[in-house]
Amino acid sequence: xxxxxxxxxxxxxxxxxxxxxxxxxxxxxxxxxxxxxxxxxxxxxxxxxxxxxxxxxxxxxxxxxxxxxxxxxxxxxxxxxxxxxxxxxxxxxxxxxxxxxxxxxxxxxxxxxxxxxxxxxxxxxxxxxxxxxxxxxxxxxxxxxxxxxxxxxxxxxxxxxxxxxxxxxxxxxxxxxxxxxxxxxxxxxxxxxxxxxxxxxxxxxxxxxxxxxxxxxxxxxxxxxxxxxxxxxxxxxxxxxxxxxxxxxxxxxxxxxxxxxxxxxxxxxxxxxxxxxxxxxxxxxxxxxxxxxxxxxxxxxxxxxxxxxxxxxxxxxxxxxxxxxxxxxxxxxxxxxxxxxxxxxxxxxxxxxxxxxxxxxxxxxxxxxxxxxxxxxxxxxxxxxxxxxxxxxxxxxxxxxxxxxxxxxxxxxxxxxxxxxxxxxxxxxxxxxxxxxxxxxxxxxxxxxxxxxxxxxxxxxxxxxxxxxxxxxxxxxxxxxxxx
Amino acid sequence: xxxxxxxxxxxxxxxxxxxxxxxxxxxxxxxxxxxxxxxxxxxxxxxxxxxxxxxxxxxxxxxxxxxxxxxxxxxxxxxxxxxxxxxxxxxxxxxxxxxxxxxxxxxxxxxxxxxxxxxxxxxxxxxxxxxxxxxxxxxxxxxxxxxxxxxxx
Numbered sequence: 001x002x003x004x005x006x007x008x009x010x011x012x013x014x015x016x017x018x019x020x021x022x023x024x025x026x027x028x029x030x031x032x033x034x035x036x037x038x039x040x041x042x043x044x045x046x047x048x049x050x051x052x053x054x055x056x057x058x059x060x061x062x063x064x065x066x067x068x069x070x071x072x073x074x075x076x077x078x079x080x081x082x083x084x085x086x087x088x089x090x091x092x093x094x095x096x097x098x099x100x101x102x103x104x105x106x107x108x109x110x111x112x113x114x115x116x117x118x119x120x121x122x123x124x125x126x127x128x129x130x131x132x133x134x135x136x137x138x139x140x141x142x143x144x145x146x147x148x149x150x151x152x153x154x155x156x157x158x159x160x161x162x163x164x165x166x167x168x169x170x171x172x173x174x175x176x177x178x179x180x181x182x183x184x185x186x187x188x189x190x191x192x193x194x195x196x197x198x199x200x201x202x203x204x205x206x207x208x209x210x211x212x213x214x215x216x217x218x219x220x221x222x223x224x225x226x227x228x229x230x231x232x233x234x235x236x237x238x239x240x241x242x243x244x245x246x247x248x249x250x251x252x253x254x255x256x257x258x259x260x261x262x263x264x265x266x267x268x269x270x271x272x273x274x275x276x277x278x279x280x281x282x283x284x285x286x287x288x289x290x291x292x293x294x295x296x297x298x299x300x301x302x303x304x305x306x307x308x309x310x311x312x313x314x315x316x317x318x319x320x321x322x323x324x325x326x327x328x329x330x331x332x333x334x335x336x337x338x339x340x341x342x343x344x345x346x347x348x349x350x351x352x353x354x355x356x357x358x359x360x361x362x363x364x365x366x367x368x369x370x371x372x373x374x375x376x377x378x379x380x381x382x383x384x385x386x387x388x389x390x391x392x393x394x395x396x397x398x399x400x401x402x403x404x405x406x407x408x409x410x411x412x413x414x415x416x417x418x419x420x421x422x423x424x425x426x427x428x429x430x431x432x433x434x435x436x437x438x439x440x441x442x443x444x445x446x447x448x449x450x451x452x453x454x455x456x457x458x459x460x461x462x463x464x465x466x467x468x469x470x471x472x473x474x475x476x477x478x479x480x481x482x483x484x
Numbered sequence: 485x486x487x488x489x490x491x492x493x494x495x496x497x498x499x500x501x502x503x504x505x506x507x508x509x510x511x512x513x514x515x516x517x518x519x520x521x522x523x524x525x526x527x528x529x530x531x532x533x534x535x536x537x538x539x540x541x542x543x544x545x546x547x548x549x550x551x552x553x554x555x556x557x558x559x560x561x562x563x564x565x566x567x568x569x570x571x572x573x574x575x576x577x578x579x580x581x582x583x584x585x586x587x588x589x590x591x592x593x594x595x596x597x598x599x600x601x602x603x604x605x606x607x608x609x610x611x612x613x614x615x616x617x618x619x620x621x622x623x624x625x626x627x628x629x630x631x632x633x634x635x636x637x
Binding site (some may be wrong): 127131134135138140141143144145146147148154155158159162163166167169170171173174178179181182205206207230238239242243246398399402410413473474475 | 499502504505508509511512513515516519521524529530531532534535536538540543544547548561562564577580581582584585588589591592593
């Protein structure tokens with residue numbers, strides 16, 4: 001039970017931050033969104049506070065980071081209590097017990113149709129819970145045999161966390177060229193989360209990393225449930241969540257404690273919230289989408305690529321504003337506002353600490369990369385073959401990518417004005433296109449790189465592809481555009 | 485005729501979307517129903533019980549850096565030391581990374597340029613040859629090719 005203590009502050013901090021941002025919005029199923037996103041958001045904030053404390057006041061970093069996190073949580077709690085006392089609060093209740101009460105006790109089904117719907121909803125929820133229970137059991141069994149995780153977990157993420165936890169004076173040695181094999185340029189959300197937990201517990205708990213990893217994995221499933229419940233139906237939401245749970249790669253890499261699962265969560269949360277924001281035109285939702293994109297960039301370098309693509313897509317939609325009136329300048333500003341703070345500490349990290357990596361900071365110039373792309377074009381068939389082999393593997397992906405392809409074929413026949421249904425697929429396509437370019441210019445041996453990285457990279461876009469497939473192939477729409 | 489209502493033309497489309505939706509839900513439910521988790525051996529349940537009981541000591545043996553615990557009291561807490569092994573590339577990488585994880589924030593340099601070296605060879609003879617080649621002499625010997633050495637002045 002003591003291993004659960006470090007969850008408390010991040011969960012509260014994440015919840016209060018998101019609740020404050022969501023307060024004036026009419027987003028559907030706020031509780032579900034908060035259940036999915038509170039803890040990862042809290043981990044993102046706490047890891048950033050720890051990094052900044054180590055940077056600015058290394059000798060008292062542990063104490064400062066702890067006190068700052070608690071102070072931020074208490075301040076937000078006070079604001080939340082003050083707001084709840086205001087008379088207009090009841091017209092748009094805060095996420096929490098009030099909405100739960102309404103859902104379970106005031107919406108009792110009375111007609112035959114409603115009772116049948118309620119029964120199917122309950123069955124889909126029970127199937128999800130049963131799958132989740134089985135997955136948690138399997139997760140614990142698996143991590144018990146390999147508690148330190150895979151190579152990246154041991155020698156990259158955990159190693160960085162050890163530097164952050166063991167020595168506030170020598171922590172910057174993790175960026176030494178001697179440790180170039182540990183990818184010194186990778187950002188610190190996941191190591192910061194591990195070090196944060198160890199700071200709370202007072203020792204390097206071996207149980208904390210798998211527990212934190214499992215929560216990111218469950219959050220991935222819940223964020224899908226939220227989006228599809230809000231935009232299609234709760235039955236679709238729970239079935240999609242169950243489908244995600246039966247996919248092998250996200251579970252496998254979560255058991256091995258790789259940072260790809262936290263990255264997957266932030267990419268998914270940002271992408272799904274962006275579509276919600278575009279449909280409803282509510283500015284605050286763009287802020288949340290931006291914040292999640294910022295946390296994605298704070299998790300791994302691939303997150304920076306996602307941030308770039310999202311920015312380009314939003315900018316493109318703004319240029320085509322005639323067709324997309326919900327993409328205003330204020331929505332773009334709101335997205336950038338959400339990205340701003342994470343971007344500040346990411347830039348500080350990249351400028352002062354993690355300067356060199358496999359791609360950026362090497363002696364290669366942009367022109368070298370362009371030349372390399374054209375020189376290595378002959379490798380394209382090999383890369384696409386690897387993508388096809390991976391995506392068509394039923395035992396791992398259970399037909400997910402085939403469903404996405406079918407949904408893409410159906411999309412033109414289902415297009416509605418301002419639906420933005422294709423945006424998710426565009427994100428999936430663009431992110432993977434970026435990975436194709438990364439493979440094309442890889443400094444490693446291509447075959448080895450494909451074998452070791454491709455499945456992990458596909459996880460990043462799998463939930464977005466899943467949400468896209470379920471939304472298009474189920475032919476239903478639950479939410480009105482304005483209600484998010 | 486030109487002003488015919490468009491409702492009849494929408495019926496086949498509605499039916500098609502209903503069929504696709506049904507086929508999709510059917511496929512997904514079938515996939516969920518046939519999905520199964522890999523089998524696990526019986527002894528894993530004992531380890532799970534240790535995990536659930538929060539018995540961290542039980543899992544310490546799984547840390548690949550444990551063999552380097554003997555060196556820890558004799559090495560500086562931070563700074564940099566050289567790390568010498570049998571000089572086989574694969575072994576060097578694995579041993580170096582495991583040792584680095586255990587001894588961080590002390591930096592382990594695979595190049596023999598530091599004043600102190602951690603020697604982690606499989607035999608005494610190999611350790612002696614490595615020290616001879618790189619200019620180190622032993623200051624603390626643990627046996628079986630494991631020792632701490634310092635650079636000859």
